[in-house]
Amino acid sequence: MTVPRHVLWFQVLLYLSLTLDAVSVAFQDRTPSASITETTILAANVIAACMILLFMYLVWLAAHQRKNWPRWVLTAALAFSVMSLLQVIGDSGLQVDSAIEVVSCALTAAGLYYSFTGDAVGWFNA
Secondary structure (H helix, E strand, C coil), X not given: CCCCHHHHHHXXXXXXXXXXXXXXXXXXXXXXXXXXXXXXXXXXXXXXXXXXXXXXXXXXXXXXXXXXXXHHHHXXXXXXXXXXXXXXXXXXXXXXXXXXXXXXXXXXXXXXXXXXCHHHCCCCCC
């Protein structure tokens, strides 16, 4: 069975977003300081990697297993990401890392839009 075009766009855009997130985590500053230890930095990176893998699984589950609930989990995660991003931008302004997050959120939003429109509507819950 072939995947509908909008489901394919959903998958591609969310994988691009997650790839951008992975690259962003890979290039984060890992210099320990008085307020942040090496163990804390390691734990944050492991959690970020696990979250990215979980979201990749959710995208695959929605696109290939035709499950509806992963789209809603991804939508909720996007809402939390946008709220967090707005707080970060409000506190420290738009910087390189927050600009990358803006692009990532935009890709996710576009992908989710495709998952709820067009030929994707009949794909889920089948």
